[in-house]
Amino acid sequence: MIPRRELADEAWEEGAEMRARLWLFCSFLVALGAVAGSVAVLVATSSSEGLAGVGVGSVLQSFLILASSLIFWAFRSDGSQGGYGAI
Structure with missing residues (x-):
């Protein structure tokens, strides 16, 4: 649910970028644990x-x-292309 653009954005509040990256990391750890x-x-x-x-x-x-x-x-598109970024 977190776009790559927002992970690289520097305009976040203090600590929000770290929380977003931690949430993404934990999500992929859970998915890899399911595969294992x-x-x-x-x-x-x-x-x-x-x-x-x-x-x-x-x-x-x-x-x-x-x-x-x-x-x-x-x-996933960032919304600037009308929702069809990869098509």
């Missing part, structure tokens, strides 16, 4: 017959959620 947890589920279910699909599905789902959030953050 789903890999752990994959490893745990790979030895059981019929449960390998659950592990693969959880890894794929959490990875796609992380990738979509990174793509959204990278290509």
Whole structure:
């Protein structure tokens, strides 16, 4: 929810930039933790017959959620182009 432009802006109040960067860092740590947890589920279910699909599905789902959030953050427009910055 934080545009890159606002992270680089120097006109913030005292400490707001640091809080925004800390929030972004924690968000990505949680997302990477979800990917690591789903890999752990994959490893745990790979030895059981019929449960390998659950592990693969959880890894794929959490990875796609992380990738979509990174793509959204990278290509989100700043509003100066009418909302269609990447298109």
